[in-house]
Amino acid sequence: MGAGAYVHIPFCARKCSYCDFCTVQYDSALIDEYHRSLKREIEMYSISDTVETLYFGGGSPSLYPVELLNDLLMHLKSSLRTEIREATIEANPWELERERLQEWRKMGFNRVSVGVQSSEKSILEICERPVPSDLKQRLIMCREMFDNLNLDFILGLPGEAESNVRANLELIGAIGPDHVSYYVFDSDHETELMSQVHDAIIELPDPGILERLHDLVLESLGKMDYKRYEISSWAVDNRECLHNLKYWRNEQYLGFGLSAGGHIDGKRYVNTGDLRRYHDLIGRNLAPVSEFTQNTVIQELFEALFMGLRLAEGVNLSRSGYPGELLDFLISKIRVYLGEYLSPDYRVLVLNEIGMDFSRSVFQKLLDIKEEMEIAFST
Numbered sequence: 305m306g307a308g309a310y311v312h313i314p315f316c317a318r319k320c321s322y323c324d325f326c327t328v329q330y331d332s333a334l335i336d337e338y339h340r341s342l343k344r345e346i347e348m349y350s351i352s353d354t355v356e357t358l359y360f361g362g363g364s365p366s367l368y369p370v371e372l373l374n375d376l377l378m379h380l381k382s383s384l385r386t387e388i389r390e391a392t393i394e395a396n397p398w399e400l401e402r403e404r405l406q407e408w409r410k411m412g413f414n415r416v417s418v419g420v421q422s423s424e425k426s427i428l429e430i431c432e433r434p435v436p437s438d439l440k441q442r443l444i445m446c447r448e449m450f451d452n453l454n455l456d457f458i459l460g461l462p463g464e465a466e467s468n469v470r471a472n473l474e475l476i477g478a479i480g481p482d483h484v485s486y487y488v489f490d491s492d493h494e495t496e497l498m499s500q501v502h503d504a505i506i507e508l509p510d511p512g513i514l515e516r517l518h519d520l521v522l523e524s525l526g527k528m529d530y531k532r533y534e535i536s537s538w539a540v541d542n543r544e545c546l547h548n549l550k551y552w553r554n555e556q557y558l559g560f561g562l563s564a565g566g567h568i569d570g571k572r573y574v575n576t577g578d579l580r581r582y583h584d585l586i587g588r589n590l591a592p593v594s595e596f597t598q599n600t601v602i603q604e605l606f607e608a609l610f611m612g613l614r615l616a617e618g619v620n621l622s623r624s625g626y627p628g629e630l631l632d633f634l635i636s637k638i639r640v641y642l643g644e645y646l647s648p649d650y651r652v653l654v655l656n657e658i659g660m661d662f663s664r665s666v667f668q669k670l671l672d673i674k675e676e677m678e679i680a681f682s683t
């Protein structure tokens with residue numbers, strides 16, 4: 305099984321108010337230094353697995369100079385053993401330009417993931433996110449130039465209404481992406497938008513309306529032959545995102561750049577999100593890591609559950625290799641606390657429809673079970 309590699313490009317032209325990703329205000333003076341550090345960081349890692357997926361996320365990789373993107377791709381390929389099946393670049397709609405897309409294709413990206421978020425201008429304006437007036441034309445151009453296309457949407461931003469959700473679904477129907485990610489807005493994150501909500505400057509949509517709109521999304525994507533293979537992800541013709549599957553299947557991946565994380569041989573790391581510190585550590589030949597965890601067997605089991613239960617295929621416990629006594633304990637607790645949310649075959653744990661809709665409660669309960677298990681098996 306191959307590994308994945310994620311590269312974080314943090315620069316953005318401006319900050320969208322709903323965004324809680326690690327971003328840095330774009331400044332051409334910062335790019336060269338970041339590029340040099342990224343390349344040195346890539347050289348610090350070696351991994352026995354072949355890397356088969358690349359994912360450039362951000363931030364705004366679509367804003368990064370094309371010659372530097374090309375240089376990074378070449379550097380990754382010369383520093384790691386690679387047999388690339390999928391190379392994704394995230395893009396903002398207003399940065400989709402023919403020449404750029406041609407360059408991306410030429411240098412080896414074979415998948416583009418566009419953050420549309422909403423086709424409704426007034427919603428994006430509230431979120432301080434630029435809106436190209438020719439959004440549809442740009443997406444059509446991208447569709448024509450890339451065989452594998454994802455469109456991202458967010459459900460539940462301020463001003464959300466049935467009419468604009470229908471407009472988003474029509475846009476999906478007109479463009480025909482291979483993959484759609486339709487996330488429900490997460491109000492738990494500390495963002496500029498949530499401060500405005502707390503200060504009563506703007507309002508989030510009513511949860512009852514949101515539930516109805518979520519059903520509309522599920523039903524409409526189903527009718528368009530999209531298969532829901534993860535809580536927020538749909539694909540046609542087996543075009544699941546191979547890179548994201550590595551996260552959800554708890555497989556191995558490297559993460560490079562500010563705030564990026566990796567999972568190698570049961571160890572997890574997260575890089576610092578502080579740009580100065582990132583450069584300082586790399587300048588001293590140190591990995592720019594701020595958190596490092598060597599997972600216990602129980603932690604690894606629960607990470608596999610937290611990630612894998614997001615998938616329609618679930619988690620196959622019978623082939624997982626975890627000690628039988630841990631699995632027996634887990635299943636006995638799941639029967640008691642989570643039986644109504646999971647399919648009855650406990651060898652393969654899969655969220656049923658209710659479980660998918662109440663996944664947050666399921667994950668919360670799993671945290672309690674994890675604590676019980678850690679106490680029960682502590683030596």
Ligand code: SF4
Binds near residue numbers: 316318323363396
């Ligand atoms: S949503 Fe995307 S473009 Fe907007 S600030 Fe966040 S990373 Fe940058």
